[in-house]
Amino acid sequence: MPTRTELIAASVASIxxxxxxxxxxGLILGTGLxxxxxxxxxxxxxxxxxxxxxxxPSVESHAGRLILGTLSGKKVCAMQxxxxxxxxxxxxxxxxxxxxMKALGCHTLIVSNAAGGVNPQFRSGEVxxxxxxxNLLGDNPLRGRNEPGDGPRFPDMYNCYTRTLQELAIQxxxxxxxxxxxxxxxxxxxxNLETAAEYRMCRYLGADMVGMSxxxxxxxxxxxxxxxxxxxxxxxxxxxxAMCATSLEDVLARAADAEKxxxxxxxxxxxRM
Numbered sequence: 001m002p003t004r005t006e007l008i009a010a011s012v013a014s015i016x017x018x019x020x021x022x023x024x025x026g027l028i029l030g031t032g033l034x035x036x037x038x039x040x041x042x043x044x045x046x047x048x049x050x051x052x053x054x055x056x057p058s059v060e061s062h063a064g065r066l067i068l069g070t071l072s073g074k075k076v077c078a079m080q081x082x083x084x085x086x087x088x089x090x091x092x093x094x095x096x097x098x099x100x101m102k103a104l105g106c107h108t109l110i111v112s113n114a115a116g117g118v119n120p121q122f123r124s125g126e127v128x129x130x131x132x133x134x135n136l137l138g139d140n141p142l143r144g145r146n147e148p149g150d151g152p153r154f155p156d157m158y159n160c161y162t163r164t165l166q167e168l169a170i171q172x173x174x175x176x177x178x179x180x181x182x183x184x185x186x187x188x189x190x191x192n193l194e195t196a197a198e199y200r201m202c203r204y205l206g207a208d209m210v211g212m213s214x215x216x217x218x219x220x221x222x223x224x225x226x227x228x229x230x231x232x233x234x235x236x237x238x239x240x241x242a243m244c245a246t247s248l249e250d251v252l253a254r255a256a257d258a259e260k261x262x263x264x265x266x267x268x269x270x271x272r273m
Contacts, residue, residue: 005149007053011100019044021068023077026101030113035259037080042069055093057081072271086191091141095220108227114255115209115232118202125257128181130230133215141216151223165229172268178261183208187215199238233258
């Protein structure tokens with residue numbers, strides 16, 4: 001059976017055969033947030049199905065393409081769509097592209113997602129800076145054999161979301177006159193949205209927003225030495241005493257509302273890096 005290092009090498013070789021390109025910044029574009037991909041001056045856009053060892057998203061709002069090109073004058077590698085634990089994939093497969101990004105040359109990872117707000121000061125349609133996370137997925141991408149080249153067996157999660165990048169994002173949002181909330185992201189496995197009692201639990205545990213992704217990729221990014229910056233789009237409010245019905249269509253609509261400011265913010269952050 002091939003080692004993870006060998007699998008990564010095969011993916012990198014396949015990508016480089018299509019584009020001899022060394023990105024500096026990796027991007028993971030979450031639910032309904034694929035518009036940023038259109039802002040990238042693409043060198044090549046590869047369907048995941050054409051990259052050895054990549055999974056293929058089963059969620060229709062995730063396009064499933066790896067885009068290499070320039071954004072705000074910087075070389076980037078963008079995942080237009082990600083993989084989720086609720087799709088039935090294992091953690092190694094979900095986080096594999098992050099390891100490939102590092103092998104391609106990335107030193108920084110910017111992640112985004114759609115999330116439910118549990119902080120009553122938040123509003124649907126706002127963008128929130130992720131300052132920290134809580135992993136309640138019931139699994140961890142570092143579980144199992146730690147292979148040579150994987151990174152430390154017990155990586156420290158201190159400064160998991162790089163503080164200097166957070167400060168850069170806050171200043172960029174101020175200069176753009178954009179509202180930018182800040183908070184802790186809690187990950188649950190999904191795919192159902194939470195009950196009122198579960199939203200209350202999330203808030204009691206210290207979360208400001210809750211979703212079904214991001215944490216596995218960030219854990220691996222930290223293990224392999226990438227700087228990390230994260231954003232959540234608040235697509236619905238999980239306030240246990242003011243609950244209302246929601247749907248995927250509602251979530252996508254709110255994500256679409258936030259696409260323009262988030263795209264502008266990420267472009268400006270990348271420009272300042």
